[in-house]
Amino acid sequence: MPSPPALAPSTVPDPMAAPRVRWGVLGPGGIANTFAEAVRAGTRSEVVAVGSRSAERADAFARRHGVTRSYGSYEELVADEDVDVVYVASPHSEHREHALLAVAAGRHVLVEKAFARSLRETDEVLDAARAAGVLAAEAMWSRYLPQYDVVRRTVAEGTLGDVALVQADHGQLLWPDGPRRLWDPALAGGSLLDLGVYPIHFAHHVLGGLEDVAALGVLTPEGVDATLGVTARRGGALARMTSTMAAATPCAALVAGSAARVELTGPGWFYGAATTVRLVEPGGSVVDTFAPEHPEHGFRYQVAEVARAVAEGRHEPWSVPWTATRAVMTVMDEVRRQVGVTYPGE
Incomplete structure (x- = not known):
């Protein structure tokens, strides 16, 4: 008798087995809170810095998630030499600008979905990442x-x-x-x-x-x-x-x-x-x-x-x-x- 059909097993590795990287969060909104909680509870990585146009919002986010450094500008965040990867969590209307800012500073970027507003903007970011030799990834988390x-x-x-x-x-x-x-x-x-x-x-x-x-x-x-x-x-x-x-x-x-x-x-x-x-x-x-x-x-x-x-x-x-x-x-x-x-x- 033939075996019943079965789902393929998952090949996704255990997140806790991944190496540690140091994250900087650009834009401390609602989705950034979910992200920071997942980093802390489910990986070996760490959020080490957060940046916002509002120093007060950045500081509140840092205190909530145990982040050591907060900045009142995005420019200061991407300039932080202790940040390996910038998580761009601003509204998608600003993804292109903020991703390019991080790439220009030599940072890897994970950009929230949608990656940008258009294919033209998407290609601008990907071309810049290619030229800078850094990673660029879309945070289509599913x-x-x-x-x-x-x-x-x-x-x-x-x-x-x-x-x-x-x-x-x-x-x-x-x-x-x-x-x-x-x-x-x-x-x-x-x-x-x-x-x-x-x-x-x-x-x-x-x-x-x-x-x-x-x-x-x-x-x-x-x-x-x-x-x-x-x-x-x-x-x-x-x-x-x-x-x-x-x-x-x-x-x-x-x-x-x-x-x-x-x-x-x-x-x-x-x-x-x-x-x-x-x-x-x-x-x-x-x-x-x-x-x-x-x-x-x-x-x-x-x-x-x-x-x-x-x-x-x-x-x-x-x-x-x-x-x-x-x-x-x-x-x-x-x-x-x-x-x-x-x-x-x-």
Whole structure:
């Protein structure tokens, strides 16, 4: 009797086994707090400095996370010789400027998603990093997780048969009462760079590329996208990706093939540290599952991979290589072109 199909095992190393690097945090906002907690609790690395335009905010962040040095400017942060890698956690409208600042100071950079506002800005940063001989990585943290490794390897091994459909959605009720950066065109607002980047990255991760992109969108009175629907193709597989900041959605993802499907379930597949991967046969029977042994501090996986890359002299991580960052940004540029969203300077 043949063995039942099974998920591929994760090959992601233990984050605690990664070498130590010294981090500087640029922009002490909400996501930077999550990052600092993951560094401290889940890796051997350390946040040694923080920089903000507000000395008071930097000092408060430093006291909260036990960081020894705080600066009232980004320039002082990137000039700190004890900082190996700068984590750019400012709003994505400022990623290009702040990443270039760190690279010019000779620092490696991990830049929050979306990496920049456009492919043009992305290439500016990557070209500068290449010229400076430093690492530049996109902090699309879910792609560094064991769950994403399991899904990618399961698809690659042919366990699902011929992949026909990839679906992923990300919707949170963040507009019209959310932060200004989400509705202001001057700040590259909208759902795409903040939410839609997740399902697009997921589909790219699974299929290895996206072609024939088609998009529809509903825009706010200010001219940014409130809701987007994106379809794309890769070979015989269709990808359907949606994002909205006008409603909360299930935030589910699946990859369906002729022999089986994988489903990502939990408190939101994009918050993947606690996500369970299920392998489901066509009849609906769950034949295998994968859940992380330690689901807390999911950001630690990207911290650890960057540390390994720096130690090995690589300029990009394995999980989100520059080709992936560029490909996803190319899709997002095309989505904006089709729905009529432009950012400053375009």
